[in-house]
Amino acid sequence: MMEEAKIAELYKEQLFLQYARIGKCLSSERRLELLSLLSNGPKAVETLAHQTGMSVANVSRHLQILLDANLVRFTKKGTYVIYCLASPVVAEFLASLWKISEHQLSDIPRLKQDINQHYNRVRTISKEDVQKQMEKGNLLVLDIRPREEYETAHIEGALSVPMEELDDYLQGLPQDTVIAAYCRGPYCVYTTQAVEHMQKKGFQAYRIEEGVRDWLTS
Incomplete structure (x- = not known):
């Protein structure tokens, strides 16, 4: 039984470690902004830089972190790298995140007001x-x-x-x-x-x- 308990504990630790990868990835307001833009459709790195006011290099660094967490994917079109959300599930998650934030954080409705x-x-x-x-x-x-x-x-x-x-x-x-x-x-x-x-x-x-x-x- 002790061995089984250790296996269960190890499994739980590894599971929440994977969940934490997503949490850490979303700890940046700039990465959330990039995800929000990508939820409206695929965009080139240069387009994302223009729409966020960030440099291409900075956008690329944030996208790499999102890519490592499997939240985005990319394709190449000529010399351009086009990013999009990795899955419709990511868009659903973002919609839930916005909704939770609106309900739980009073500052958000106040900003809207x-x-x-x-x-x-x-x-x-x-x-x-x-x-x-x-x-x-x-x-x-x-x-x-x-x-x-x-x-x-x-x-x-x-x-x-x-x-x-x-x-x-x-x-x-x-x-x-x-x-x-x-x-x-x-x-x-x-x-x-x-x-x-x-x-x-x-x-x-x-x-x-x-x-x-x-x-x-x-």
Whole structure:
């Protein structure tokens, strides 16, 4: 029995050691940011560097740690190295992590509230209202994420208009066009900024709070 107990104890230690590999890997806010970006679709190292404001070398070091923990994988396309999440299970885990953090850490809802107060003129539209108005042809839905993220997955009927192309696109729209915009989810401030910008241009614009993953799975 003593031998069996030792085997059980050794097994338990090794098991939690493996779990800890994931925990240690996720202890960096920059690696969490990279995983969040990759949850929206595959990206080149250079793209990740641009979107995070990190150097290519720094991004590469973080990606290597994520790779060692088997949270990401990569392919090569010419001279570019393209990273993506290793499995849909990783995306599910990230969604659970965001949800747990929102429920257990009061600072996260407070940050969201602070942003909403700063952009207090920005109005939100529900998923149900979006669907109803799209069916009637009364609403234009814009996806303001980078185009490669749109191509990976998007709300059916939405048009891809990345943030940097928004002004040019708006110039060709009638002033009475009703617009709803979305980005990467409830904590993505780019949607709020885009809607405020459209309102200042005289458009009736709304913010869709759900991101693509929330939209497609709910």
